[in-house]
Amino acid sequence: MNAILKTTRNLDNPAVYVGTYAKYNSGSIFGEWVDLTDFADCEDFYTYCRELHSDESDPEIMFQDYENFPESFYSESGLEQSLWDYLDLDDDDQEMLAAYQDSIDGNATASDLDSIRDCYHGKYESEIDYAYEYIDSTGMLSDMPDNIKNYFDYEAFARDIFFEMTFSNGHVFSNF
DSSP states (O other): OOSOOOOOOOTTSOEEEEEEHHHHHTTOOOOEEEEGGGOSSHHHHHHHHHHHTTTSSSOOEEEEEEESSOGGGEETTEEOTTHHHHHTSOHHHHHHHHHHHHHTOTTOOGGGHHHHHHTEEEEOSSHHHHHHHHHHHHTTTTTSOHHHHTTOOHHHHHHHHTTSEEEETTEEEEOO
16 A cells, blocks of 8 residues: 555444554644554554654554444554454454453454354343243243243343353353
């Protein structure tokens, strides 16, 4: 990439605001929002950042804000290399990984997806919705007469099963 790209940014895409420490320390926040989906990898992205701030002899890149990707990949002084693996995931896997990072392991990456899927039970509106689905799919109450099924306490059951499970942003994971 030899020229600085100036494109219209999709506000739903993952992006960072790229400035430099020298500009910031001299009172300027000059920079631009950079759409991360415009780059094949981390190296291309940093090349672009250096070209963006080519008015400095050795720009020390500063990321002043970020949006539309999990915080675990972001810091003021750098982005995690694994962010590009995350960006290659489909929307469902990105959402599942972000929920897992938020609730179980903030250091999980796209390379951990197989083990995350092993403990993943799906997406639900609530813990009680999961309990209803679980009971229905296992046939737990199928042998009970209908007039007795009405007395089953789904809320208490959900409370009990979530001692061993995690509900995060609508996603259900086993705690093992």
